[in-house]
Amino acid sequence: MIVQLVLRILALIVLIPLSTVTLAQNIDDLPPANTSDSSIPQNALPAPDDAPDLTQPPLIVRPPSVTPGLGPTFAPEGMTNNWVSIGPGPTIDGQVENIANLEVIGAVHVVLPHPTDADILYIGAVNGGVWKTDDATSASPSWTPLTDTFSSLSISALVFDPNDTSYDTIVAAVGTNSSYASIGGARIGLLRTTNGGNTWTQLDGGGVLTGADITGVVVRGSTIVVSVDFADTYIYGNVGIFRSTDTGASFSQISLGDGSTTGLPGGISYDLASHPDDPSVLYTNMNFATDVGGINGIYQSVDTGASWVKVSDSAMDSVLTSGGTNNIEFSIHNSANDNVVYCAILNFGQLLGGGVFRSEDAGATWTAMDIPVTNETDVGGNNGVVGTNPRYKPTAGGEAPGSAYPGGQGAIHFSILADPTDPDIV
Template identity: 30%
Template sequence: MPACSRVRLAPRFRLTTQERDRDVVRSVLPPHTGVPGWCLSLAQRLWVLPALALMTVPRPAAAQETEQILGRMEYERMRLYSGAERNLAVLLQSALRQKRAMPPGGILPMALVDTRWRALGPDRVNTNGVFTAGRVSTVAIHPTDMNILYAGGAQGGVWRSDDAGANWRPLTDQECSLAMGSIAIDPVNPDIIYAGTGEQHFSGDSYYGCGVLRSLDAGETWEQQGVQQFVNKSERSGGARIARVVIDRATAGSATSTTVLAASTFGLFRSTNSGLTWSLVLDGLATDLVVHPTDPSTMYAALYGNGVYKSTNTGLSWTHTSTGMNLDIARRINLAIAPSSPDILYASFQTGESKGDGLTMYRTANGGTSWQELPATGASCYYQCWYDMTIAVHPSNPQTVYFGSLRLHRSVTGGQTFSLHHNGIYVDEHLLVFDTLRGANALYLANDGGVYRTINGGTSWTSLATNLAVAQYYRGIALHPSIAGITLGGTQDQGTQRSSPGTGVWQKIMGGDGGYTAFDVEDPSIWYAETQWIRGAGYAGPRKNGVLATRGIDNGERGLFIPPLVMDPIDSKRLYFGTRSLYRTDDSAERWERIYRTPDDGEVITSIGLTPSDENTVYAGVLRGQVIVTRDGGVTWQQSGSGLPDRFIGDVVVHPDDPEQAYAVAGGFLTGHVFHTVDGGRTWQDRTGNLPDHPVNAILYDPADLEGVFIGTDLGVFHSAAGGDSWDRLDEDLPTVAVYDLAAQPGTSRLVAATHGRGMFEIPIDVPLSVRVRPGAIVDSVLTTDTTAPRDVIVAPSGKEDYAATWQATSDVSWLVLTGGVGRG
């Protein structure tokens, strides 16, 4: 077993130049580049991700997708930075408990106004006639009814279809985690479902889990299990990610005595009481688990970098059975068993850089006693089997094998040769599942585009994306300046998308990972967007109507994976773009001019704040807790004064009427998340108040009441009517999911929230939020109608001298104007 002595950690946001250039850099990279799983905890992998992302060595074109994934990893690592030795999954669960204990406030239901969040979709995304949804990690088929399916989104939760995937509905919007890794349905009592949370794809944006969710009523309600084993262990990257959940067929059907196993990043766990308690039965990073089709006591497990193990007593004990495998090059491992010949198994190995494309495949014909390496000619990892890899064997022909990574391949020669079988499906394949109820050639596929089904062995595929709203939006959404219902947004791997009024079908208008967007308010037919920023890539940077517009921008500079791109609220021909430098264009992106450059290559612009009250005032957030300010259009710059934390500044917003006032928000789980300045950034005051301690990603002044602000966080949306003195949760019908951006459109009285896993949502904000409170709250004044009215209107709580209320009625209304209040009919 090789030594781990050369593993080193990056304590802050990046490695030094000297560390990057040493030949030991491969020892500090994430698992896809060669570090054995037993050497590095997932936490350590998370903190050294920038090593590869910052290197500028040219890579093959086939590795472009890997560059995107690595860029996302670095972006998320910086956004979530919380110091050393902190379990982020535990901290997030603590913040969730704090949130749930807060009284509901802000916009809440009243008799005559529907002020709940409403889903905007996308219900599906049209890419030149091919429909997609977003990243789906897992899919499960009902054991007796082929029309009932379950799917798990990367951060979209569990979904159910009752019509074979024609339509979907969410089941876990308010649960402890919407990041899904595996779903298992009890074969005896299909109303019992286990969902393993935490996406085990070794990607920085694979969000934390919260253990196992169990439902006893086909997904209508859920209970959390395994907190101690899957959440509370010390792990800086967060709780365990669960790759596979398996239910023992011999004991299935019980809510108290079924044996269940879960393969997780903390090891392989076993429960004999239907998930109520769990015990560790195999130590290591468990990446897969398969069961003998006729002997449920026989199981095979894969451990990252450590080969295959076999159990003949339903997982109670395990024997290493990897003879013939080269474990020196092994990293992630996936398994498939041949249902018609269960002594035949296939194992796909992600093998780092040692074999070029990083794929080695093995086959056993004697139940794991010995393994033979296969040529697997024609199959490829495309440099990213650490992120997406799946393998499956035909139910009646052990020679037919399907293998998916970036693309899907099929072998009819027992793994000797493979041919590309990627017909009309999206990339990044995560799971293959045969549907024997529908036929031997029926197969489901979960990938970065959603869920697909074939009934002819993959000759053709049907997209099952309708109503599967699992899009992962980034910062920088844009609302059409005059037409409600038209929105732009950039997504994870689903490009830049545009909505249209009256339909949930969005159009994909640009590829890659999308980012910030903007409409020209004077001519909305002109729009701006960007693809992900990869240092040195010729395709990266701002685009105008889809055409690259980067003249004057140095693409060799370091920048965020999703760099800020913001339009001036006064002059729509003027835009700002930030990498290491802050750039400005005054001619609609025909040419850009550098107006600021950070003194350190490790510092990048993270956010940009502008105000219609002064076109020369610009605020810009810088990576490690700085906000720089210019009042002369970029000629001179002021560094931020005291009060800001040394963390990621995700957003800056400037008061529309006063350029000396602004808010900045910080990521991570350390103290302090919302900060306010009244002196142009010279000093900052912490306005976090009673807000739960978790990352804040976006902030927006309430356009109906500039004393109020909205924030988007990793747990949804909050509102403060008094500039952060106190906060209310704003979550009626909003899933418990990370909100990356907020946008308001005063002309149409709506607030839009862009989530990273559940699409977009909107809520009306046509009157000040302080008047819309739940009946029963402490009030200053109560306005009542005559005795025929269905309810009271409550106007309060205290905090302002004046209130405004909107009342709708079918007949004349008489108003009682109270002291200090205003009635408006």
């Protein structure tokens, strides 16, 4: 018995180095890798600038689910698949008050209420995907995540298709709006559902929208229009306004050059809004258009984004500076008898230096509004306390009245909403 065991050990000692040598010889016989092979796109190879930024924490992405709505199951060898879901749930001990357990959640970027059913509400989270509740009017609504199976949870816009009177057709846009250096998931284009969120289809126009940071989306049946302010490859051909007439199978760029083709010049677009009572009327902005021979401004389309005309006046144009403007938001009063449009322009992340403008004739003429001010006053340095109106802030020559002064965060933390029934409230 002992002799047989010794012989087996000796056999293993002899075989292991022989196998290793044979394997090494086989590898050495292989030809060197040819990274210039035409089957491998050169842009797929990592460039020096593609090295990960080690100063930032790693982005943790939830693994794709095997079944929609259910996470994948893993088990070590010999163990059963008995994982139990313990989320989603809030983070406790957050910086809030008068809430049990000081519960906080991730940032919500967009809210979409059902037009005819107050219990149905959708939200799009900055890095949490699309969620839905069917009991929004209850004291403690229950929520269901709808898009966890996709490679990105960074939702930047969420809209109904008004052509679907059941309001089951929804399109979600992907873009990064995180307060933490705009970190988010991959920019994968659009997600579309036709059954109220039960299933979704990814749309990227054959790759046209891949890498695009989408800021707004308008859907009218097979016509989809999106606005883009940034892209992984940041060139004019990848930003601006894009339009599809085949339900997102393909997209064409509408913002081109000096604007002589479609009326809309090349540039970046921070928002895209549609008139609630006239689905063919859209509004957007173009910034940095002067770099390609165009004109910065507010533009309007009356044919669902196919062609555009500039509607901003000289007062608005004067604050649309290519170097300072970093957010523009629209809101339109929902009434067939009124054509009130509001436009807010932020420079360096604040209304100071920008402005809020109101049009009573669908954009033909505009009136500058007073800028909202905070109920604070300066007490020396940069601090403010509750007091007289407006807040004073330091300037190069001393102190001067300020306005809505959110620390320059209006590029991502700013919203404007027109009252649905009173055109004088915004």
